[in-house]
Amino acid sequence: MTEQEAMALVARFVCRGRHLDPSQVSETTNLADELGFDSLDAAELLAALHQETGLQLEVCSITDIKTVGDIARSLTGYASQQEVSQR
């Protein structure tokens, strides 16, 4: 998964149920400050990403999730690690 693909995926799930178009969020969109994300929103996002990719991101609290770009980079980084460990 490229970082661009991860960005698109995260943006799609972030916008779901919020009446937002993915084009309205960017890499720097802050989930808590700009979109009002709380721990339930974070849980839904992580679970949706898990369903789509099979990956469980290492997130302990809402403070670990800042921007859309942070999550996308975590996703690509984690996916790369998984690929390496499977070789």
Added chain:
Amino acid sequence: MIKTSGIDSRDPVWLLNEYRAAEVHGAGAIMRMARLADSTTLSSDLSRHLRDEAIHAWLWTQAINEMGGEIVEVAQPYQARLGVHFGIPRTLTEMLALTLVSEKRGVAQYNEHLDLPDVSPRIQRTLRGILKDENWHVRYINEELQNRVREDRRVQDVIDRAHIAEEQAITDLAAAASDASRDAGRDPAWLSPAS
């Protein structure tokens, strides 16, 4: 409208506000899980559950109004402590496991309330009605999780982890209630964990 108030936490209206807040919070969690449901059965059950949580919140709102009380913001220490000990759930299965322990806690607390002396017939009726729904919530989520255990034994570890987090949350709250009652010189039952 929800507003901050100087309501005393020893006031029975405060307890009903805690119940109401827990049902509203539950509705938020169930709505998110409904969007993630990966089968028709689960989707249907979660939709019915979402309806129940909304109705329960409405019933507690009505009860508060009839008592002449006001709707206020209340802290939700149980959910907060559960989150501290379990962490943010990262899968639908983890969300279901946390919901199972929360629902069991809700059933226990509503039953404890019913067992108290001098509970008004109005509140007894509401508690009994809600408990019928709550028992079904526990049953269907437990069945869903057991189906998942049959497919993947590791799901049992998730359920066990949720139960451990729940026990830790209750221990924290009991300690906090004991400290608070000692400081205020009153019955810690008033400070029992929110459902």
